[in-house]
Amino acid sequence: MRLIRIEGLNAGYGKFQVLFDISTNIDSKKMTVIVGPNGSGKSTILKSIFGLTNIYSGGIFLNGEQITRMSPHQIARRGIAYVPQVGNIFSNLTVRENLMMSGYTLKREEVRAKIPEVLEYYPVLKECYNRRPSTMSGGERQMLAMSMALMRKPHVMLFDEPSASLSPKISAQVLDEIKKLRDDMGITVVLVEQNAIDSLKCGDRAVLLVSGRVAFDGPAQELLGSPELGSMYLGIKAA
Ligand SMILES: Nc1ncnc2c1ncn2[C@@H]1O[C@H](COP(=O)(O)OP(=O)(O)OP(=O)(O)O)[C@@H](O)[C@H]1O
Ligand SMILES: [Mg+2]
Numbered sequence: 001m002r003l004i005r006i007e008g009l010n011a012g013y014g015k016f017q018v019l020f021d022i023s024t025n026i027d028s029k030k031m032t033v034i035v036g037p038n039g040s041g042k043s044t045i046l047k048s049i050f051g052l053t054n055i056y057s058g059g060i061f062l063n064g065e066q067i068t069r070m071s072p073h074q075i076a077r078r079g080i081a082y083v084p085q086v087g088n089i090f091s092n093l094t095v096r097e098n099l100m101m102s103g104y105t106l107k108r109e110e111v112r113a114k115i116p117e118v119l120e121y122y123p124v125l126k127e128c129y130n131r132r133p134s135t136m137s138g139g140e141r142q143m144l145a146m147s148m149a150l151m152r153k154p155h156v157m158l159f160d161e162p163s164a165s166l167s168p169k170i171s172a173q174v175l176d177e178i179k180k181l182r183d184d185m186g187i188t189v190v191l192v193e194q195n196a197i198d199s200l201k202c203g204d205r206a207v208l209l210v211s212g213r214v215a216f217d218g219p220a221q222e223l224l225g226s227p228e229l230g231s232m233y234l235g236i237k238a239a
Helices: 042-049 072-077 095-102 108-121 138-150 168-185 196-202 220-224 227-233
Strands: 002-013 016-027 031-035 054-062 080-083 156-160 188-192 205-210 213-219
Touching: 002 042, 016 042, 016 054, 016 188, 016 205, 016 213, 031 042, 031 168, 031 196, 031 220, 042 054, 042 080, 042 156, 042 188, 042 205, 072 080, 080 138, 095 108, 095 138, 108 138, 138 168, 168 188, 168 196, 196 220, 205 220, 205 227, 213 220, 213 227, 220 227
Parallel strands: 031 188, 031 205, 080 156, 156 188
Antiparallel strands: 002 016, 002 054, 205 213
16 A cells, blocks of 8 residues: 655755656555665655655655655654664763653653663663663664654654664664564665665565666566666676
């Protein structure tokens, strides 16, 4: 089922246009993977959904409701969470304080109830509950960013390169946790990833962006199996 519809989207930063006539659908409770070369506009799509870019024309609809040009705050209230590529946690606050901060839209009792729930989900955070992120590993920091997004009970999560700068082993764990969000919690996931092959393997649908335009939109498996696109843009060796 279609949850988000992006229609003829032209967007960028100020006068600098990055996205050109993007149309695609994000299916409910599935994982859509956005791949493409550096600078192709992957992060800009996520930021556009979350209300952080200039949209010149076209629209973004959540369950049929137009969210184009809403503020990030209004969009967050509709259950969309955005986990940016960098700056997704407060480095001067402990894990506990980060979780409290991220529940700012919730009532105090809700925050108290929700923290143990996310800690159950990411037990590794229990061990660093009173520590600051600077003393934690990259993987632990990513779990913290994910748990902060989960505090607000989102039904859509937008991830921008969650495994960037992590070792292959930890990247695989993070990807596994993201899969669980979809499979165990029924969260709709939009994932931007450099590590295209692994993420396409767990993804349901794929969008390939090249120079701000859609070069492929279809089943993730199909993109994985496409010799031209795969070898040109994703580093997949042709058989
Ligand atoms: N805040 C900004 N202001 C102006 N231009 C920006 C801004 N953020 C990104 N850009 C430009 O927009 C274009 C697309 O950037 P974007 O970050 O969406 O690409 P990306 O596909 O996510 O790249 P990467 O793989 O390097 O993360 C680039 O030319 C970039 O320089
Ligand atoms: Mg990016």
